Amino acid sequence: LPFDPQSLGFTALNERAIARFQNLPAMLAPKFVKLQLLRIDVLSRFDRIVWADAAFEMDSMFARRVASHFDEASVEMMLLEHPFREPPTVAAEIAASLHAQVRLAALKRHFTMQLSHYSESGFGDDLGLFWLALFAVRRTSRTEALLDAWWLEVRRWQYRDQISLPFALSGK
Numbered sequence: 001l002p003f004d005p006q007s008l009g010f011t012a013l014n015e016r017a018i019a020r021f022q023n024l025p026a027m028l029a030p031k032f033v034k035l036q037l038l039r040i041d042v043l044s045r046f047d048r049i050v051w052a053d054a055a056f057e058m059d060s061m062f063a064r065r066v067a068s069h070f071d072e073a074s075v076e077m078m079l080l081e082h083p084f085r086e087p088p089t090v091a092a093e094i095a096a097s098l099h100a101q102v103r104l105a106a107l108k109r110h111f112t113m114q115l116s117h118y119s120e121s122g123f124g125d126d127l128g129l130f131w132l133a134l135f136a137v138r139r140t141s142r143t144e145a146l147l148d149a150w151w152l153e154v155r156r157w158q159y160r161d162q163i164s165l166p167f168a169l170s171g172k
Contacts, residue, residue, distance in 0.1 A: 027159045035151040035161060038137065038144050046139070053133040066136055076143050078136040082129040082162075089125045090163050091115060097160060107158050114157040118167050127166040 033040065037049050048070050052058065069078050082088050085096065094111045097104045104111075118125070137143045146168055153164035 028154070031154055031159055031161055032151070035147050035154060038139055038147055048136060048138050050136040051132075051134065056133055070136070070138060076138045076140050077146070079130045079132075080134060082131045085129050088129040090118065090123075090129065090166050091125055093129055093160075093163055097163075104160070110158050111163070114163065117157075118172070121167075121172040123167050123170050123172050125166070127169055130162065130165055132162050132165065 034051055037043055037051060043049060048067070050063075050066050066078070069075060082093075085092050094115060098108055098111065099105075137147070149171075150161065150165055150168040153168055154161050157164065
């Protein structure tokens with residue numbers, strides 16, 4: 001799933017809606033790195049990878065604390081619950097997003113279509129919501145498939161990865 005702004009399909013339609021606020025390919029380039037990090041060749045030698053947003057502050061013990069969660073071979077992904085979204089649902093995140101930023105309010109129609117599609121697909125919106133400024137993955141076929149599904153949802157609908165991860169996790 002290479003990052004090519006010309007191959008974004010449905011997502012490219014959103015660029016007109018948000019062009020005066022933010023350039024869509026410029027938003028999706030870092031999302032590609034974040035969601036396809038297991039497909040990036042220079043990272044292929046790493047079994048476990050931690051994503052931390054640029055604004056995230058880390059102390060000297062950070063890597064050791066994160067690594068301790070991967071002691072068991074069964075741990076494939078580390079996610080943190082969203083710290084302040086109640087209820088912790090995709091619908092609540094969409095509602096909050098629409099009120100928080102003008103550039104996101106411009107995408108209201110796309111958020112509505114996305115949520116409708118999720119509901120029609122049988123997604124129950126009960127998996128919770130995750131804070132995605134920090135997450136970690138172990139290189140497995142299941143995590144690769146999950147990250148591919150997540151990237152597909154971001155490309156299909158809009159660039160807010162937080163909204164599409166629960167759906168990708170549901171396997172719908």
